[in-house]
Amino acid sequence: MNDSKSKSEYILEVRGIKKSFGGLRALKSVDLGLKYNEVLAIVGDNGAGKSTLVKAFSGAVIPDEGKIYIDGEEVKIKNPQDAIKLGIQMSYQDLALVDCLNISTNLFMGREICYKFLGMNFLRLKKMSLEAKGHLESLGIRTIGNINEKVRNLSGGQRQVIAISRSVFWGNKIIILDEPTGALGVRESKKVLDLIKTLKSKNISVIIISHNLNHVFSIADRIVVLRHGEKVGEKEIKDTDGDEVVKMITGAEFAGKELK
Ligand SMILES: Nc1ncnc2c1ncn2[C@@H]1O[C@H](COP(=O)(O)OP(=O)(O)OP(=O)(O)O)[C@@H](O)[C@H]1O
Numbered sequence: 001m002n003d004s005k006s007k008s009e010y011i012l013e014v015r016g017i018k019k020s021f022g023g024l025r026a027l028k029s030v031d032l033g034l035k036y037n038e039v040l041a042i043v044g045d046n047g048a049g050k051s052t053l054v055k056a057f058s059g060a061v062i063p064d065e066g067k068i069y070i071d072g073e074e075v076k077i078k079n080p081q082d083a084i085k086l087g088i089q090m091s092y093q094d095l096a097l098v099d100c101l102n103i104s105t106n107l108f109m110g111r112e113i114c115y116k117f118l119g120m121n122f123l124r125l126k127k128m129s130l131e132a133k134g135h136l137e138s139l140g141i142r143t144i145g146n147i148n149e150k151v152r153n154l155s156g157g158q159r160q161v162i163a164i165s166r167s168v169f170w171g172n173k174i175i176i177l178d179e180p181t182g183a184l185g186v187r188e189s190k191k192v193l194d195l196i197k198t199l200k201s202k203n204i205s206v207i208i209i210s211h212n213l214n215h216v217f218s219i220a221d222r223i224v225v226l227r228h229g230e231k232v233g234e235k236e237i238k239d240t241d242g243d244e245v246v247k248m249i250t251g252a253e254f255a256g257k258e259l260k
């Protein structure tokens, strides 16, 4: 995708994004760029504005000011459908899956393969199962078990893996994950982190919000720190460490200064 036709070093970029909720300034003119084939981590304390920022990309929040660019071209994202059409998919942990349906049906939700018989639509369940299985295998996911298993019987980590897999099922190039390992144990988190590495190897660009700096350091290429609605730091992962990031998050040593 990052070929000679690309006009920007960023697949996704925002400039001057501002958002207030009543008198509360959740985002105070933030600039952010996601590079092609990059895993970008956004970190910051509770209430720093991380979720509000990424919701502007997914159409869940409409900014008061600011511009959004994809491949260097300005785009308008007014609702989640706009974002999806532009290839941006946000993955939430539980919200996205339907418990009483199986893995395959969940992957195909909203885009089911059907055939018509006597004027009625029927699902091509076998075809969907086979395609779903192939998709999960292509992402290196073999541990989930039966593709016809009901989602309610899966663990939190398995559900998260399925939710993320669905995000990339439809050819999306930008995946946004808001605390994908927030509720998971060590082994389950590892599965999710491994999947994010696989996405990167498939040329997908990922934004991940996380409070877990170990997770961030294990998968991200770059890290952006928000504090009180402002970007206070931006570093290549290889050029920073946990101590520095914690200081940026809390403002302990760098209050009022921008680190670059
Ligand atoms: N819909 C809303 N209405 C009113 N205030 C909101 C709304 N959404 C967010 N806020 C406020 O905006 C600020 C930023 O919230 P946001 O959810 O973006 O923080 P966050 O960095 O994601 O925090 P956390 O790590 O706790 O998820 C907070 O003070 C929050 O209370």
Ligand SMILES: [Mg+2]
Pocket (backbone or CB within 6 Å): 050, 051, 052, 178
């Ligand atoms: Mg949040």
